Amino acid sequence: MRSVIDIKELSVSEIDELVSVAKDIIANPEKYAHKCEGKKLATLFFEPSTRTRLSFEAAMYELGGNVLSMASAASSSASKGESVADTAQVISCYADIIAMRHPKEGAPMVAAMNASIPVINAGDGGHNHPTQTLADLLTISREKGRFDNLTVGFCGDLKFGRTVHSLISAMERYEGVKFVLISPDELTVPDYVKRELDKKGIPYVETTDLTAVMPELDILYMTRVQQERFFNEEDYLRLRDSYILTPEKLENAKSDMIVMHPLPRVNEISVAVDRDPRACYFKQVLNGKYMRMALILKLLGL
Ligand code: CP
Numbered sequence: 001m002r003s004v005i006d007i008k009e010l011s012v013s014e015i016d017e018l019v020s021v022a023k024d025i026i027a028n029p030e031k032y033a034h035k036c037e038g039k040k041l042a043t044l045f046f047e048p049s050t051r052t053r054l055s056f057e058a059a060m061y062e063l064g065g066n067v068l069s070m071a072s073a074a075s076s077s078a079s080k081g082e083s084v085a086d087t088a089q090v091i092s093c094y095a096d097i098i099a100m101r102h103p104k105e106g107a108p109m110v111a112a113m114n115a116s117i118p119v120i121n122a123g124d125g126g127h128n129h130p131t132q133t134l135a136d137l138l139t140i141s142r143e144k145g146r147f148d149n150l151t152v153g154f155c156g157d158l159k160f161g162r163t164v165h166s167l168i169s170a171m172e173r174y175e176g177v178k179f180v181l182i183s184p185d186e187l188t189v190p191d192y193v194k195r196e197l198d199k200k201g202i203p204y205v206e207t208t209d210l211t212a213v214m215p216e217l218d219i220l221y222m223t224r225v226q227q228e229r230f231f232n233e234e235d236y237l238r239l240r241d242s243y244i245l246t247p248e249k250l251e252n253a254k255s256d257m258i259v260m261h262p263l264p265r266v267n268e269i270s271v272a273v274d275r276d277p278r279a280c281y282f283k284q285v286l287n288g289k290y291m292r293m294a295l296i297l298k299l300l301g302l
Helices: 012-027 051-062 084-091 107-114 130-144 162-171 191-200 210-216 233-239 271-275 281-299
Strands: 040-045 066-070 097-102 119-124 151-155 178-182 204-207 219-222 258-260
Touching (some): 040 051, 040 084, 051 066, 051 097, 051 119, 051 130, 084 097, 084 107, 097 107, 097 281, 130 162, 151 210, 162 191, 178 210
Parallel strands (some): 040 097, 097 119, 151 178, 151 219, 219 258
16 A cells, blocks of 8 residues: 655656556546546545645546545534544545645645555645646646756745645656746745755756746746745735736747646736747646546556
């Protein structure tokens, strides 16, 4: 029985295998339509979500399985004080696999230690979001055709943006990858992420200037300033519109650069950018469903 809490728990060859299964699902959906018959996925979401919860549920339905859904902490016995460890043991009596989102970093790991079924981290606080990274990797594979020799720019809230931490963790394993970290000084990537890059000798630069670095990027990964992680409303209001991507700002970008965003977006990408063929954020949404299908199959041994 195996869980996925951190993207690093999947080796490069396992990522390749998941990408390859996801592409086969896209090409031959009928082959997979009954693979999970008789199986149940429990989605336990202690924090709001549109994409992650519903794509996990769509993934399970498209595999022929069923879903038990807990959409908020308020609707569960967590509101009466039940622990994550007890919840995980209880849900193990009802379901075959769990996808869990929680505002506390490490909560899905506690669930995995106490469950007798696989647990997938669907986002824990400002820490990790491995299945968003799987969605991102399938998007990069389909749009760029490779994971190596890419200059990847991350822009916005790199401190609290868990999708950034997980994607850096995944991409740093490929040859010739360089990171450009674009953020206000208050929202730079955490030191533990930089220490890891330093230890492995992976090149990165930190800057506040998106316009200056735009021409060198192969991928621009925009992020929302994470209001829910701020202690101080004033700081959020001051920082929330630090970067707003517009068609004008993309004029200096490579013609084959891709623009990614895990969504939801607030103001950081103007809707006018949606018409640019380089905009890939809605493709990421669909790719997330296919990669979650591939991951469910893998963890259930199907
Ligand atoms: N990308 C992402 O995690 O979106 P949701 O918060 O809507 O699940």
